[in-house]
Amino acid sequence: xxxxxxSQALGLMLKTSPFIVFRMLIYFGITLAxxxxxxxxxxxxxxxxxxxDNPGGGAFYGALFGFAGVSGVLYWAREYLLYLVKAGHxxxxxxxxxxxxxxxxxxQLEHAQKVVKERFKxxxxxxxxxxxxxxxxxxxxxxxxxxxxxxxxxNLDGLVRFVNSVLNMSLTYVDEVILxxxxxxxxxxxxxxxxxxxxxYAQNYKVMLKNAxxxxxxxxxxxxLVFLVFLAPIGLLMSMFPGSVGGWSFIIxxxxxxxxxxxxxxPLAITAMMQVYFKTIEGQEPNPEWExxxxxxxDKFKEMREKAESYVREHMSTTRPASTGxxxxxxxxxxxxxxx
Numbered sequence: 542x543x544x545x546x547x548s549q550a551l552g553l554m555l556k557t558s559p560f561i562v563f564r565m566l567i568y569f570g571i572t573l574a575x576x577x578x579x580x581x582x583x584x585x586x587x588x589x590x591x592x593x594d595n596p597g598g599g600a601f602y603g604a605l606f607g608f609a610g611v612s613g614v615l616y617w618a619r620e621y622l623l624y625l626v627k628a629g630h631x632x633x634x635x636x637x638x639x640x641x642x643x644x645x646x647x648x649q650l651e652h653a654q655k656v657v658k659e660r661f662k663x664x665x666x667x668x669x670x671x672x673x674x675x676x677x678x679x680x681x682x683x684x685x686x687x688x689x690x691x692x693x694x695x696n697l698d699g700l701v702r703f704v705n706s707v708l709n710m711s712l713t714y715v716d717e718v719i720l721x722x723x724x725x726x727x728x729x730x731x732x733x734x735x736x737x738x739x740x741x742y743a744q745n746y747k748v749m750l751k752n753a754x755x756x757x758x759x760x761x762x763x764x765x766l767v768f769l770v771f772l773a774p775i776g777l778l779m780s781m782f783p784g785s786v787g788g789w790s791f792i793i794x795x796x797x798x799x800x801x802x803x804x805x806x807x808p809l810a811i812t813a814m815m816q817v818y819f820k821t822i823e824g825q826e827p828n829p830e831w832e833x834x835x836x837x838x839x840d841k842f843k844e845m846r847e848k849a850e851s852y853v854r855e856h857m858s859t860t861r862p863a864s865t866g867x868x869x870x871x872x873x874x875x876x877x878x879x880x881x
Contacts, residue, residue, distance in 0.1 A: 543755045544748065544820070545813035553812050556637045559649040560630040564808065567626055568800040574611050575796050576775075582607025608792070624664035628724075629653035631717055632660075634812055635725045638819070660724055661731055670723075670731050673841050674716045674739065680839035681743050685750070714811045715742070715753060718818050721811075725819070732849035739842070740827035742818070743835060752817045756810040763806055768798035 554561060586603020632653045633643055644652045661667035719738045728734035742749055775797065776790035835842040 543752050544817045545752055546816060550809055550812040550816065553634060553637050554808060556643060557630060557633045559646055560633060563650060564626060564804040568804040571615060572797050572800040575608060576793055578607035578611045579604045621664060624667055627717060628657045628667055628720060630808055631721045632656040632724050634815065635721050638815065666731065670735050671716055673845050674719050674735060676841035677739050677839050678715055681746065684834060684838050685746055714807060714814055717811045718814045721815050730849055730852045732845055732852055736845050736849055737827045740831050741822045741825060743831045744828045745821045748821050752814060756813055760802060760806045760810055764798045764802040767801045768794050771797050
């Protein structure tokens with residue numbers, strides 16, 4: 542039915558428990574920031590409009606302003622969240638899967654940052670690679686969905702759209718698996734290793750999508766249960782504030798469920814997908830036919846290929862001897878009166 546081992550994935554997560562704690566602090570801190578900003582914004586909005594024609598009517602807009610403010614900060618911090626949290630955790634998961642000994646406690650976080658910096662010199666490079674990967678994965682899905690066009694089933698359009706949306710949702714953690722390949726192969730050229738990893742993913746898409754689909758269902762089911770469990774207590778907390786802030790309990794409960802998903806469920810899914818991916822591609826080489834298909838289907842893939850070639854040229858230019866074809870410097874002339 543599926544090809545991953547959940548108990549083994551949980552064991553790997555335990556080995557990287559410092560990162561699990563770190564992720565929990567980050568994502569639950571984000572949830573707390575949403576709650577504080579929303580309630581303070583609502584209270585300020587209520588106070589501003591307390592004596593107008595609609596007493597307390599500004600509570601909703603104040604809460605909206607606070608919520609949007611935190612969302613804006615989170616948007617600009619996404620590059621560093623990827624660099625420090627996601628990529629760092631992936632790096633130690635890769636080493637744990639290979640049976641390597643990992644540092645304990647905070648040392649594991651420092652070790653992970655060192656590994657990521659060796660693979661991706663700057664956070665902007667990692668972020669650029671990640672964005673290209675996401676775009677190319679969507680192109681792979683479009684290629685897959687074209688295969689349904691010839692099926693002799695009437696009224697297939699609605700089914701195709703539904704399946705396509707499910708496939709796109711399943712990509713949430715596949716791009717992290719591609720980054721894991723980058724780290725595992727110890728490649729100096731992140732663009733080339735990402736390109737190879739994407740081709741290997743494409744030529745094994747049936748196995749990968751099947752497992753991604755089951756993991757996606759599992760993640761969203763658990764996240765929905767978390768949402769239901771915490772909706773009531775969060776609603777009680779929000780109802781203690783004046784005005785219409787209490788109506789935000791639904792949104793805050795959603796954010797809390799997202800935090801649980803990002804902090805606990807997502808690394809579990811990534812670990813399971815890494816198991817499947819590395820087992821499936823073992824002994825395989827990137828298929829040139831799939832490289833051609835992706836080049837025709839995705840401008841982002843062509844961009845990644847160009848960046849990989851550019852990286853090689855730049856690296857060669859920095860390692861090539863400084864003088865090539867230039868005349869050697871002339872010998873100093875002998876002082877006057879010296880013998881020839």
